[in-house]
Amino acid sequence: MRFSQVRFLVDDFGAAFRFYRDALGLEAGFGDESSGYASFAAGDGTLAIFERADQGAVVELRPPGDSTLTVLEVDDVDAVVERLREHVVQDPQDQPDWGGRVAYVRDPSGNLLELFQALPASE
Numbered sequence: 450m451r452f453s454q455v456r457f458l459v460d461d462f463g464a465a466f467r468f469y470r471d472a473l474g475l476e477a478g479f480g481d482e483s484s485g486y487a488s489f490a491a492g493d494g495t496l497a498i499f500e501r502a503d504q505g506a507v508v509e510l511r512p513p514g515d516s517t518l519t520v521l522e523v524d525d526v527d528a529v530v531e532r533l534r535e536h537v538v539q540d541p542q543d544q545p546d547w548g549g550r551v552a553y554v555r556d557p558s559g560n561l562l563e564l565f566q567a568l569p570a571s572e
Contacts, residue, residue, distance in 0.1 A: 452494070460557075519562050
């Protein structure tokens with residue numbers, strides 16, 4: 450078994466595409482604002498978006514909610530939060546037990562993402 454991608458199910462595909470491409474700055478590897486499916490390079494992995502209704506045509510979906518959390522590692526969480534201000538649901542805070550500084554944003558469909566910046570190792 451091999452990991453393929455994280456796929457977010459979205460209600461407004463165009464808004465989601467613009468969020469991942471323009472706000473987060475991820476490069477689209479497949480798809481465009483109107484394709485209904487798109488994938489984005491995210492470090493060593495792939496993040497994809499797909500119309501919720503199209504996915505629902507092949508499998509029964511539960512109501513959307515916070516059952517998953519995708520973590521994106523960034524170099525400067527505070528700078529990214531300022532760039533994504535309209536999407537921020539929790540400002541940056543240090544979590545020493547986790548080894549990082551974290552903040553939380555939601556995409557236009559409400560999917561929750563954690564922005565994680567590693568804290569310098571204490572000596």
